Amino acid sequence: MNPELAIGIDIGGTKVAGGVVDVDGKVIQRARRDTPHRSKNPSVVEGTIVEVVAELMQYAGPETVVAVGIGAAGFVAADRATVVFAPHLSWRHEPLQAALQKRVAVPIFVDNDANAAVWAEWKFGAAQGQTHVMMITLGTGIGGGILINGQVQRGRFGIAGEFGHMQVVPGGHRCECGNRGCWEQYASGNALVREAHSLFSANSPIASDLLDSVEGVVDNLTGPLITQAARDGDPTARELLAEIGNWLGVGIANLAAAFDPGLFVIGGGVSAAGELLLSSARETFKRQLAGRGYRPEAGIVAAQLGNEAGLIGAADLARFSAQEQAD
Numbered sequence: 505m506n507p508e509l510a511i512g513i514d515i516g517g518t519k520v521a522g523g524v525v526d527v528d529g530k531v532i533q534r535a536r537r538d539t540p541h542r543s544k545n546p547s548v549v550e551g552t553i554v555e556v557v558a559e560l561m562q563y564a565g566p567e568t569v570v571a572v573g574i575g576a577a578g579f580v581a582a583d584r585a586t587v588v589f590a591p592h593l594s595w596r597h598e599p600l601q602a603a604l605q606k607r608v609a610v611p612i613f614v615d616n617d618a619n620a621a622v623w624a625e626w627k628f629g630a631a632q633g634q635t636h637v638m639m640i641t642l643g644t645g646i647g648g649g650i651l652i653n654g655q656v657q658r659g660r661f662g663i664a665g666e667f668g669h670m671q672v673v674p675g676g677h678r679c680e681c682g683n684r685g686c687w688e689q690y691a692s693g694n695a696l697v698r699e700a701h702s703l704f705s706a707n708s709p710i711a712s713d714l715l716d717s718v719e720g721v722v723d724n725l726t727g728p729l730i731t732q733a734a735r736d737g738d739p740t741a742r743e744l745l746a747e748i749g750n751w752l753g754v755g756i757a758n759l760a761a762a763f764d765p766g767l768f769v770i771g772g773g774v775s776a777a778g779e780l781l782l783s784s785a786r787e788t789f790k791r792q793l794a795g796r797g798y799r800p801e802a803g804i805v806a807a808q809l810g811n812e813a814g815l816i817g818a819a820d821l822a823r824f825s826a827q828e829q830a831d
């Protein structure tokens with residue numbers, strides 16, 4: 505029996521994924537439920553989380569689990585209990601921790617999913633041994649996490665690391681946040697698909713192979729399909745990914761100017777493109793870095809823990825926080 509297990513829960517827009525995580529960051533059991541998309545009723549998602557936790561507790565043996573960590577794609581207040589705003593979950597100032605704690609016997613901590621991911625990559629993945637790390641998760645949007653000297657930097661109000669909403673193009677594409685020209689409108693999975701669609705609507709012959717791959721149904725083209733086409737050598741798909749990588753490099757150069765980290769870890773679904781994305785990001789980064797040639801340059805590497813980083817990090821951070829509270 506291992507008495508140091510923790511449960512991590514990753515809440516996305518349409519699913520609740522959970523896992524039992526041991527002290528080495530290994531996921532030893534998984535559970536998953538779909539949730540109604542953009543459910544108007546927060547208690548539906550809460551009920552689903554409690555179900556997943558109960559199932560995993562049952563497996564692990566309730567007495568072995570020391571904490572539960574929740575990673576949510578949204579703004580989580582500094583108290584690590586309240587989800588202030590979650591664009592994909594219709595949670596507004598939702599006291600998630602209090603609602604769940606009534607129904608679960610071990611301590612619960614709520615965190616932003618990218619904060620959880622940067623912790624996981626630092627403890628168990630690509631950023632082991634680093635002191636100043638920035639995580640950038642490229643999914644439908646862009647998430648961010650900052651870790652300095654072994655501590656996740658959450659900011660005064662808990663909302664630090666929302667890099668996706670830095671403006672990179674004045675008057676540019678409209679963003680869900682209400683502003684224009686946000687970084688995530690140029691360097692995310694959504695941006696990749698939008699650019700492919702605009703090639704199609706321009707009737708560009710260079711997109712014909714890509715269009716054939718979805719049998720002419722434009723709406724069926726997804727980020728993962730574009731990545732696969734690029735891997736298979738499709739030049740247009742490669743160009744699209746290089747363009748996303750270029751915008752990634754622009755934002756990273758801005759972040760380096762502000763924070764001067766030693767390493768940028770790139771995670772999230774789009775990072776599955778690997779070097780097809782990262783090599784152009786590095787090139788642009790080197791070209792745009794302030795003081796280039798006269799300063800050390802941060803590394804830019806792919807995440808190692810894949811799409812389980814949020815779950816693993818949420819669990820391990822919760823275990824760490826529960827121990828801190830107990831001491």
Ligand SMILES: [Zn+2]
Nearest residue numbers: 669679681686
């Ligand atoms: Zn925005």
